[in-house]
Amino acid sequence: MKKQLFSAALCLLTAATLTAQEASTPRGVTLTGRPTGQKPFPLETYTELENPLTPSGEQWQKVRKVNLSWGSTDIRYKQEEPAAIARPSLKCELKAWRGERVSAQWVIWGDRDLKDLKFELQDLHHTNGRDLIPKESLFGGFVRYVMTDELNKDGRGGCGHRPDATLFDSTLVADAIDHITPSLDLKRHTTRSGWVRVWVPAEAAAGVYSGQVRISDSKGLIGTLELRVRVMTRTLPAPEDWTFHLDLWQNPFAVARYHGVEPWSREHFDLMRPYMELYRDAGGKVITASIIHKPWNAQTYDYFETMVTWMRKADGTWAFDYTIFDKWVEFMMELGIRDQINCYSMIPWRLSFRYFDQASNSMKDIQTKPGEEAYEQMWGAMLRSFARHLREKGWFGITHIAMDERPADVMKAAMALIRKADPEFKVSLAGALHEDLLDQIDDYCVALRMKFSEQTKTLRRDQGKVTTYYTSCEDPRPNTFTFCPPAECAWLGWYAAREQLDGYLRWALNSWPIEPLLDSRFYTWAAGDTYLIYPGARSSIRYERMIEGIQDYEKVQILSREYEQKGDRAAQKRLQAILSLFDEKTLEKTPAAEVVKKARSFVNR
Numbered sequence: 001m002k003k004q005l006f007s008a009a010l011c012l013l014t015a016a017t018l019t020a021q022e023a024s025t026p027r028g029v030t031l032t033g034r035p036t037g038q039k040p041f042p043l044e045t046y047t048e049l050e051n052p053l054t055p056s057g058e059q060w061q062k063v064r065k066v067n068l069s070w071g072s073t074d075i076r077y078k079q080e081e082p083a084a085i086a087r088p089s090l091k092c093e094l095k096a097w098r099g100e101r102v103s104a105q106w107v108i109w110g111d112r113d114l115k116d117l118k119f120e121l122q123d124l125h126h127t128n129g130r131d132l133i134p135k136e137s138l139f140g141g142f143v144r145y146v147m148t149d150e151l152n153k154d155g156r157g158g159c160g161h162r163p164d165a166t167l168f169d170s171t172l173v174a175d176a177i178d179h180i181t182p183s184l185d186l187k188r189h190t191t192r193s194g195w196v197r198v199w200v201p202a203e204a205a206a207g208v209y210s211g212q213v214r215i216s217d218s219k220g221l222i223g224t225l226e227l228r229v230r231v232m233t234r235t236l237p238a239p240e241d242w243t244f245h246l247d248l249w250q251n252p253f254a255v256a257r258y259h260g261v262e263p264w265s266r267e268h269f270d271l272m273r274p275y276m277e278l279y280r281d282a283g284g285k286v287i288t289a290s291i292i293h294k295p296w297n298a299q300t301y302d303y304f305e306t307m308v309t310w311m312r313k314a315d316g317t318w319a320f321d322y323t324i325f326d327k328w329v330e331f332m333m334e335l336g337i338r339d340q341i342n343c344y345s346m347i348p349w350r351l352s353f354r355y356f357d358q359a360s361n362s363m364k365d366i367q368t369k370p371g372e373e374a375y376e377q378m379w380g381a382m383l384r385s386f387a388r389h390l391r392e393k394g395w396f397g398i399t400h401i402a403m404d405e406r407p408a409d410v411m412k413a414a415m416a417l418i419r420k421a422d423p424e425f426k427v428s429l430a431g432a433l434h435e436d437l438l439d440q441i442d443d444y445c446v447a448l449r450m451k452f453s454e455q456t457k458t459l460r461r462d463q464g465k466v467t468t469y470y471t472s473c474e475d476p477r478p479n480t481f482t483f484c485p486p487a488e489c490a491w492l493g494w495y496a497a498r499e500q501l502d503g504y505l506r507w508a509l510n511s512w513p514i515e516p517l518l519d520s521r522f523y524t525w526a527a528g529d530t531y532l533i534y535p536g537a538r539s540s541i542r543y544e545r546m547i548e549g550i551q552d553y554e555k556v557q558i559l560s561r562e563y564e565q566k567g568d569r570a571a572q573k574r575l576q577a578i579l580s581l582f583d584e585k586t587l588e589k590t591p592a593a594e595v596v597k598k599a600r601s602f603v604n605r
Contacts (some may be wrong), residue, residue, distance in 0.1 A: 158526025
């Protein structure tokens, strides 16, 4: 009987969610109301939106042939302009540690149409004639254009409601890396780039490896690019062994909506696998679990539904079902994401809680807050039940009751209830720096502008607590908007190293707007704020550069330990001088690309 009641509650909850979202989903248009000109939610192939900017006739008059060259991963090449490459180069050399991922970007532009443009990657052969990096270790894709906007008019951030897209500059920008589409057409007087990433095997012999990237169209070979990777003697650990604490909030509900499948079905889990593997391969440490209905009050296009079924029985007592929660956590752990589970949220942005009411056989909502009797009874019962369940599953020690941007007084009231229910529960907070809560929060993440004291960081490190930072729509730079300079994403890992923090949090791995492959704008924040990866498990320039910065963080930790063990004070001093460059207050005048390039040169010497 109990299982039947829980099933009824779950069905009502799921049906209500799907009905509401399907009814509000426009067909074949972006969030701004712009028709896409194609079927909604494309996957295998798609057509980019028309460019609002027309090619400059004056600039293109000087282009009298098809140009092919290696470019820079610091640049988002504009579709409507010839690539700003004074001297095209067909040779590129990258430096890498063993086990590291390194990337390059090639660019093509010309005075004629190119039909069926393709690229081909080849094995990279060592100069010794024996060893190679197989092409299976290489990843490539066309860089695709997506609609973006800009910071607020004051240039101080990207927060605020944006109901009218015409108030913000809207342009196409290069970001998604499309490894799925095998060929594209390129119109005359437009530019296209491609991305190549080499994941050097950990067992690769040191030395220089060379290979080619062949570019062709329907008329035949256009050109051949030479790619060289100089592999050094040092080895970077595998992503699962990185010390960097990466917490990118996952949204399984966006995957279900975009692919048109029932949430938590076998098909849903199968579709989520490649997305979550992208997160795992970036060193993702934390599983995002929503344990109530709308913990963030539907701030995303696909709002978060609860993974725990709440039921108030006819006698007034509470009961809970963890079936979906268990499936989600087990799925993520099977992929290798096992370090931490963050459960949101005891203190949602809108203090409303949904549950199945057995007496009326219906879903109900209750408005209550910490300190009130209804809140204490409901959450006290849930936390005691949850603690028992987590201990049975063996997950209690890694599970955190997580809160997001909540005031200190409300946090204190909630934490008192947590301690009363089970004093061994761990707590996570992403928000303001509350000095009087430092001892009680196991995973503390503050905004970039807030600074932990050196004493606090040392104490928390000695206690085994996690101390990180985040960026949000409030930060004009550095950030991960689709219009941001790519190097700002790499800058993030370096900043964590400078501040001796454990890692970085961003609130949205894949909280997509309605048509994320076409239009990255959202009606509340600057474009791209809600996601870093694209449908089809496509990576992005932002995501690849973020991983680069995380790898550099790991290199800094390795070198720092080595210098300390050897007593090499001169090297320690040089490393600290490099790290001191990563100051957000200087980014307006000194581009991130400049300091990242200098810093990478140091760790790769």
